[in-house]
Amino acid sequence: MHPVLIPGLLVLGAFTGFCAGLLGVGGGMLMVPFLTLLFTGMQFPDAAIVHMAIATSMATILFTSLSSVRAHHKRGAVRWPIVLALAPGILLGGLIGGGKIFSVLKTGWLSLMFAGFVGFSALQMLRSRRPPASRQLPGPAGMVGAGSVIGMVSSLVGAGGGFISVPFMTWCNVPIHNAVATSAALGFPIALASVVGYVWGGWNETGLPPGSLGFVYLPALAVIAIASVLTAPLGARAAHSMDMGVLRRVFAALLLCLATYMLWKAWQTF
Template structure:
């Protein structure tokens, strides 16, 4: 997409606006947010626009991380005001998560687009299986393990999340609840973890993609600025519609829908890479 035309710009803007709307509806419907919805939608939107496969997934991940800077800040602030952020845990865990982010972002910057897509697909399948098979309220321990296992978990959460372009909720919430964290505390703390992931993750996406070829117009490294400025307001506007629909569907069915959405997305991405 090196030859920029008004038509290509209009198609790009329209696709990214649609991404925000779809992501907002799904986020409101299923009670999730951030990259776990935005990345796969961006992936297929960019693919449909003919963007180079070498940078396709990197762009989806980088742009998603940038949107989390805005949405994650709002979410973390709201949870902070409600007292649902475990500050003590963050003080002891933030450096391990940040180190994992730096390592994961460095690895992602040197991986092929296919490898990055494969990672997202596999982890999406694991998360989907966890949602389908894990019993409500089940836990493996009454509290998080001590060092060095707690730090290792932080490294993995940060590293895997940044490679997938997601915030702290997808991996952080199930991890914390496995160790008997109350769900609201887990969600609030995970929102704050999302910022620890998104800030260095976005900066490193810009750095590693600075001279990459095949990017769409108005891209700052692997962060597409048109996507950043269109997805945030569109998803914010569309989320209440999804939430309204959610009130007409049983929570168990919503969980099933999201698990199936993730499972299908993961399988499709793996298929795209293998074929």
Template sequence: MLPELHYVLYPLLGAFAGVLAGLMGIGGGLVIVPGLLFLFHLQGLDTPFLSHMAIGTSLAIIVPTAISSLWAHHRRGAVDWPVFLRLMPGLMAGALAGAWLASQFSTGVLKALFGAFLLLVAFQMLSGIAPGKGTEQQGHPGLFIPVGVAIGTVSGLVGIGGGTMTVPFLVWRGKTLPMAVATSAACGLPIAIAGALGFMLMGRALGAGFSTGFVYWPAVIAVGSLAVLAAPLGARMAHSLPVPLMKKGFALLLFVVGLRLIFIS
């Protein structure tokens, strides 16, 4: 393969992730992590920590995309800021814990864990299983901290913004789906910041060239900038395309990618 091909594919990955995020409300990490794994191999990055770099870089990429999404939802008054503030401490603590946990695994194990997570997301999307809507009083307020830690840990471990878990939790808590999606978008920011910082710290002895720890900055810039620009296009497309059908197709893609990550080195 042409060694320069990755310079073109990084922006294309960002555009693809951004359109999907706007079109279907899918967190970019589900696409960005496997995409980065492929591009890092293509680029010939010589490190035994490719999975760690893909996940850490994905979290850094999510920071600007989360800011863009958060601002758009905030302007519409859709973010439940009191709920966000209750979840935030747990989310940040969990994301840091997830980064530490990831540093304890080999790149092969980490890749398999991400593949298994993709299979779970694909199953949920294909089955349509979702929690029933609860009430605002359901559960104790103290529940927000452990739930935030759990969401943040999984998100930090696999390099996502947490929407696949935060949205169902907020719907169960009685939020409307638009408010749950908007608040989840806001929650992705502290997860991404804490998780990215964690991966920088955990890999600080291994950072080289254009990397800080496990965060590879050329990919952050190339993928992140296009993702931010493409997300509004995806949001506009959502009003004219058969999104439910496209979600089924995307779930099948996740299923195939998940199996490949688990069973093919």
């Protein structure tokens, strides 16, 4: 990797790390387009560029999630019983999605469907419609099922799962601050399972550039991870100082950006 690219990757890592702490998202939707452009300029194999951008983006969440969740945990905001209930399904879904499905699946229809889901969730947040007070998180089987969906979809689009898990938890009457903090904690099992799948799925791929571990490009991962680990606690601190209404609107705005990106991705595929 050319040294001139390092400052840009440091800025990208710093920004996505701050977003991870602030909103409980891994920053994958921000990193994937940038890394796709970067890998295209570096003349990586055309068939592997998007796969490597998604895999490298997800691998950075292994680091940002740990830094972010440490800051949230100090403030007592992480709902660890929710993490434990969702984690088994997340690991299963991440392994399935990040493995062979990821290497062969065209995600046009998936991107279109979840653009609709994310956009709907954003509009609901902007309208500040509160769910019925009686609505609670589902039982053990429902949590495993929800975790499987979160893990699989996250591994296929290279995101930390916050764009699904935060709306899911707030829909079940989990306060937004707790939902963001808990989503940050969920980022690690999502990333771990997905990265194992990416390495497995890309292990026998030919023509990948030096420095690749499966579909993960290690030089870019190292630079982004260094910056993001430093800024994630700053984002977590900002999240706890913000009014809940403001935080909800910021998250809704991000969801609309993600929905737009996924529509664009689906359009490219079709």
